[in-house]
Amino acid sequence: MPKNPEPERLELLQGTLDMLILRTLQWGAQHGHGIGQAISSQSDDLLKVETGSLYPALHRLEKRGWLKSEWGISEANHKAKYYQLTAAGKAQLSRERDRWTQLVGVIGKIMNPAAE
Amino acid sequence: MPKNPEPERLELLQGTLDMLILRTLQWGAQHGHGIGQAISSQSDDLLKVETGSLYPALHRLEKRGWLKSEWGISEANHKAKYYQLTAAGKAQLSRERDRWTQLVGVIGKIMNPAAE
């Protein structure tokens, strides 16, 4: 009997996690655990962010000033650090989105020239 | 006087170089230097592959059996190692292309939900 299908997670491309985190926070402040789950669910579980990637990324983004944090209480009544976008973070998201669009366009053109 | 525009190269996303190399070889056998130039020109010079990335990538791909190589003489009359896709390489390209498409789709959906 074959194993369960297991949708074969997509590994993240390096550099996309920061953008996805910033994007997720555009929907509103969120704590780390919640951000990870949001990315998972918004991608129909194709993307999964490991905690060993997630928390260093959040610290990194905060250190760069794209995010600011504040302790609070989660919906599940747990202590949680809530992150939200700063103005600089919004600008950064915009830059990363542009870059992503450009990259997808260029690579798409190479991979599938007919589509032009 | 401002510096020349300099189109701000796009750094490659990690993991895409292998796919681009395989794709380039789908157009026919090519040597390393030529592959780098092809990627540059096909991307309107937005992408640039450094030799320190390119050659290790080629060796890596050959070791995995996606490519095979053969010494020859380039159009410019230089000794050059020509690479071509193996059957396994074609299969790999197909997998990477699917993965790329899926990833772009998922991320696009997160970044720009309206587009659905």
Added chain:
DNA sequence: GAACAAGCCGTAGACGCTCTACGTATGAAC
């Protein structure tokens, strides 16, 4: 009240890929 799952934060270290910075050799142009 003990045991256990779930929620939430975090770090350490391995791994893999790209980059910068070198180094070598050959052929063509002048």
Added chain:
DNA sequence: GTTCATACGTAGAGCGTCTACGGCTTGTTC
């Protein structure tokens, strides 16, 4: 015979993701 483009390559740094831990708190089950 010097200079430039062509062509191959390596060494090592840097960075981001992953695996694998560990810790604490709240809620549930028996």
